[in-house]
Amino acid sequence: FRIKGGLIKGSIYGSAANANSYGYKQMILTGGHVKGWIAGGGNGTSSNGGVTTGSTYIYVGGNCRVDSEGSNTKINSSLGGQVFGSGSGIDGTTNWGQMLYGTNVVVADNAYIERNVFGGGNFGWTEETANIYLTGDKMSVGGVYGGANQNKGDNVQVFMTGGTVRDGLYGGSNVEGVVGGNVTMQINGGQVGTLSNPANIHGGGYGNSTTVSGNVNMTIGEGISANDWVKVYGNVYGGSALGTVGGNAAITMNKGEINGNLFGGALGNDTYAAQVNGNVVVTVNGGKVTGAVFGCNDANGTPKGMVSVTVNGTDATTLDGSGNKVYALQGVYGGGNLAHYNPTTATNGYPKVVVNNCLTSIRDVYGGGNAAAVPQTDVAIYGGDIGRVFAGGNGISGTPANVGYQNKLEPTTANSYGNGTAIAKIYGGTIGQVFGGSNAHGVIRNNVSVTIDKSQSTANPKCDMIVGEVYGGGNMAESKAASVIIGCTGTLTESHSTHSESIGVSLEGIGSVFGGANQANVTGDITVNINSGIVANVFGGNNQTGAISGSIKVNIEKTSESEDCGWYVGNVFGGGNLAQYSGDPAVNIFNGEVSGNVYGGGKGDANDHSKGQVTGNPTVIIGDNTEGHESYVATVSGDVYGGGDAGNVVGTPVVNVVNKCNTCLLYTS
Numbered sequence: 001f002r003i004k005g006g007l008i009k010g011s012i013y014g015s016a017a018n019a020n021s022y023g024y025k026q027m028i029l030t031g032g033h034v035k036g037w038i039a040g041g042g043n044g045t046s047s048n049g050g051v052t053t054g055s056t057y058i059y060v061g062g063n064c065r066v067d068s069e070g071s072n073t074k075i076n077s078s079l080g081g082q083v084f085g086s087g088s089g090i091d092g093t094t095n096w097g098q099m100l101y102g103t104n105v106v107v108a109d110n111a112y113i114e115r116n117v118f119g120g121g122n123f124g125w126t127e128e129t130a131n132i133y134l135t136g137d138k139m140s141v142g143g144v145y146g147g148a149n150q151n152k153g154d155n156v157q158v159f160m161t162g163g164t165v166r167d168g169l170y171g172g173s174n175v176e177g178v179v180g181g182n183v184t185m186q187i188n189g190g191q192v193g194t195l196s197n198p199a200n201i202h203g204g205g206y207g208n209s210t211t212v213s214g215n216v217n218m219t220i221g222e223g224i225s226a227n228d229w230v231k232v233y234g235n236v237y238g239g240s241a242l243g244t245v246g247g248n249a250a251i252t253m254n255k256g257e258i259n260g261n262l263f264g265g266a267l268g269n270d271t272y273a274a275q276v277n278g279n280v281v282v283t284v285n286g287g288k289v290t291g292a293v294f295g296c297n298d299a300n301g302t303p304k305g306m307v308s309v310t311v312n313g314t315d316a317t318t319l320d321g322s323g324n325k326v327y328a329l330q331g332v333y334g335g336g337n338l339a340h341y342n343p344t345t346a347t348n349g350y351p352k353v354v355v356n357n358c359l360t361s362i363r364d365v366y367g368g369g370n371a372a373a374v375p376q377t378d379v380a381i382y383g384g385d386i387g388r389v390f391a392g393g394n395g396i397s398g399t400p401a402n403v404g405y406q407n408k409l410e411p412t413t414a415n416s417y418g419n420g421t422a423i424a425k426i427y428g429g430t431i432g433q434v435f436g437g438s439n440a441h442g443v444i445r446n447n448v449s450v451t452i453d454k455s456q457s458t459a460n461p462k463c464d465m466i467v468g469e470v471y472g473g474g475n476m477a478e479s480k481a482a483s484v485i486i487g488c489t490g491t492l493t494e495s496h497s498t499h500s501e502s503i504g505v506s507l508e509g510i511g512s513v514f515g516g517a518n519q520a521n522v523t524g525d526i527t528v529n530i531n532s533g534i535v536a537n538v539f540g541g542n543n544q545t546g547a548i549s550g551s552i553k554v555n556i557e558k559t560s561e562s563e564d565c566g567w568y569v570g571n572v573f574g575g576g577n578l579a580q581y582s583g584d585p586a587v588n589i590f591n592g593e594v595s596g597n598v599y600g601g602g603k604g605d606a607n608d609h610s611k612g613q614v615t616g617n618p619t620v621i622i623g624d625n626t627e628g629h630e631s632y633v634a635t636v637s638g639d640v641y642g643g644g645d646a647g648n649v650v651g652t653p654v655v656n657v658v659n660k661c662n663t664c665l666l667y668t669s
């Protein structure tokens with residue numbers, strides 16, 4: 001039947017009041033005002049019968065309104081202002097309202113629905129696929145659920161190309177119910193939520209008693225070059241709100257704007273842990289997220305399988321009124337926000353973060369979580385315009401982002417899980433800072449590795465390598481000592497030697513390499529290997545502050561003659577920049593030319609010689625007479641100091657020249 005106008009104070013249902021029904025039910029509403037509810041199946045006036053052997057098609061478009069005008073008086077079992085693909089149903093213990101075949105609900109044009117749209121019913125449900133189509137620029141609906149309000153469902157498909165969803169979009173059921181199949185969501189246009197009333201998108205359901213047994217596959221944006229895209233005021237989740245997704249959760253973002261965060265995982269709360277029992281895969285090919293992209297959960301709960309976050313592209317970086325960069329993604333995390341990642345197998349289940357594309361725009365990239373733990377990390381950067389990269393996590397006051405420890409303020413062996421390693425591999429990109437550790441708060445339990453090497457990039461074309469600073473440790477968070485390996489960074493030009501201050505800023509190469517942290521403690525032995533590349537300054541120790549409880553070894557050993565790799569080493573320091581160090585730093589110039597000076601100590605401050613101080617006996621060795629290295633030639637074009645630049649050395653420096661030092665001057669202090 002068709003309804004083109006008029007006022008209907010009650011409800012509309014395609015099947016019987018309390019009897020079984022058969023056949024295809026088609027209901028087309030292009031006008032009028034329905035104060036009750038609309039159901040493709042039966043009403044729900046009896047506990048017996050009420051099964052519809054058939055399928056439904058409900059079209060609510062034109063200027064039709066389904067609006068109870070705020071009434072909380074139920075018509076039988078359901079409130080007005082709602083649309084049900086199947087029958088309304090009477091309660092969750094009967095089959096009244098059941099549809100044996102699929103349901104189809106279309107909300108289009110200028111239609112207005114006060115409350116919710118369900119692929120199933122209130123207590124009714126469908127045994128086959130529920131399809132929901134949301135289209136029309138001025139269409140407006142409260143909430144959308146692929147399943148039922150308080151019952152189960154089968155497969156779900158949600159297609160959105162226009163209109164506004166005011167109160168949230170869910171692939172699963174609302175209060176309770178198991179969607180036994182898979183959920184597919186294609187969100188290519190329209191708007192979810194508003195600035196004053198944010199609303200979320202979930203691949204799963206809403207409620208701790210809701211489950212999607214199968215997989216969730218969500219696509220945001222038809223393609224990276226699409227003319228229309230969705231705008232979300234709220235968060236996007238691959239999982240549920242408080243409930244469970246039994247299979248995998250995959251989100252692909254091609255185009256769109258999320259004014260919030262994107263989570264591959266789910267949303268829990270203090271009472272209920274939301275789970276994704278399978279793997280989580282997040283892929284960003286384009287678009288903008290004003291918050292961050294997370295591989296794992298928001299609050300409480302975890303994916304139980306593997307987690308991967310891959311960013312292949314975004315909207316472009318822009319500039320604000322002050323000339324500061326505004327990135328398309330404010331953050332990318334392999335882990336969660338406030339919920340630590342606890343996979344079934346912690347030694348194999350760990351987040352992997354990959355960033356591709358020279359123009360990808362991200363402010364901060366983290367291998368770990370925000371204020372949440374992960375078992376270990378693996379970050380690979382092939383390109384992008386990126387502010388900072390951390391192999392570890394972020395961490396906030398009172399809640400660390402540990403790697404290899406469950407979130408406890410005092411990490412102990414009993415709290416450990418996974419391998420506890422943190423790995424950052426930089427193969428290209430314009431990056432402000434790279435850290436082997438975490439940002440503000442969080443411990444890395446095991447080995448830290450930072451590798452910078454453009455030659456290992458599989459990108460075609462390879463992205464320029466312009467990196468401001470590289471740290472083996474963290475920013476303000478303590479960590480284990482790192483192994484820092486610098487390989488190819490790009491082709492050397494005349495400008496590198498005449499404008500070395502531009503290295504890592506506008507010229508390919510790295511501005512400064514620090515074996516330690518920026519302003520944090522480091523535990524263990526630091527090793528810095530410069531095997532190739534273009535580096536303006538090399539420091540074995542920390543930058544600003546922080547103690548290192550272990551040895552420092554800096555090795556300058558050119559191993560590549562490739563022009564694509566480049567070779568330029570400015571100044572080399574065994575100690576730190578302004579940070580002090582107690583120990584015996586060792587600087588070895590085995591092979592290759594150092595264009596600046598070599599110092600066994602730190603850089604320091606001309607106005608305060610305690611800054612950059614080394615308390616110990618620095619050793620500087622120029623040359624290598626090891627068997628098999630007969631072709632090695634170590635050259636220092638500047639001067640060699642056993643001590644520091646402006647920083648004190650409290651100890652006895654040693655300088656040992658194995659090979660000719662070219663025209664350099666040697667100073668043992």
